[in-house]
Amino acid sequence: TQLLEQSPQFLSIQEGENLTVYCNSSSVFSSLQWYRQEPGEGPVLLVTVVTGGEVKKLKRLTFQFGDARKDSSLHITAAQPGDTGLYLCAGANNQGGKLIFGQGTELSVKP
Amino acid sequence: DTGVSQDPRHKITKRGQNVTFRCDPISEHNRLYWYRQTLGQGPEFLTYFQNEAQLEKSRLLSDRFSAERPKGSFSTLEIQRTEQGDSAMYLCASSLSGGREQFFGPGTRLTVL
Numbered sequence: 001t002q003l004l005e006q007s008p009q010f011l012s013i014q015e016g017e018n019l020t021v022y023c024n025s026s027s028v029f030s031s032l033q034w035y036r037q038e039p040g041e042g043p044v045l046l047v048t049v050v051t052g053g054e055v056k057k058l059k060r061l062t063f064q065f066g067d068a069r070k071d072s073s074l075h076i077t078a079a080q081p082g083d084t085g086l087y088l089c090a091g092a093n094n095q096g097g098k099l100i101f102g103q104g105t106e107l108s109v110k111p
Numbered sequence: 112d113t114g115v116s117q118d119p120r121h122k123i124t125k126r127g128q129n130v131t132f133r134c135d136p137i138s139e140h141n142r143l144y145w146y147r148q149t150l151g152q153g154p155e156f157l158t159y160f161q162n163e164a165q166l167e168k169s170r171l172l173s174d175r176f177s178a179e180r181p182k183g184s185f186s187t188l189e190i191q192r193t194e195q196g197d198s199a200m201y202l203c204a205s206s207l208s209g210g211r212e213q214f215f216g217p218g219t220r221l222t223v224l
């Protein structure tokens with residue numbers, strides 16, 4: 001059974017601080033996606049990483065896929081209250097197949 | 112809006128009743144997925160379709176659960192004889208065949224009393 005472990009599970013920080021969320025597995029994934037979810041809503045796709053070592057930036061968010069395609073990280077610079085939400089990583093074994101999700105990181109950014 | 116839509120958004124039912132949820136995918140997407148999410152957890156895969164064919168079912172999908180996609184467009188997920196443990200958010204997603212990216216709907220929140 002493939003598992004994705006996210007850490008930390010909960011993170012409460014002040015506006016302006018930096019943070020990193022980790023997503024780790026003992027299994028190799030063909031791609032990994034990061035989603036953000038607000039209470040009572042579905043996950044919204046932020047980014048997809050495919051190549052080992054790949055780095056993608058989305059404004060203040062930086063996503064990295066591990067060289068062995070078993071782990072990933074999300075770094076947020078100068079966090080803002082609008083970044084508050086549940087961040088989920090999800091791995092896929094092949095294109096178009098099911099996603100395996102981590103348990104999520106609940107981020108709270110206080111003004 | 113051409114995103115994934117789900118109906119209803121909320122459903123409260125009594126234990127033992129049957130419920131049915133509907134999902135309308137993004138129009139050009141031929142793959143459709145169902146996931147279940149409980150509080151404090153990430154979504155768990157239930158089943159997926161390519162066009163009208165159901166290609167994979169999770170062992171989480173007990174005999175009380177059935178999903179259909181009769182014309183390869185919208186899909187329904189039915190839960191028979193609901194139990195309190197079925198209370199969760201049921202999420203639908205769609206993608207292009209062979210596409211890596213899945214786009215989620217807003218979910219249906221089920222509460223079984």
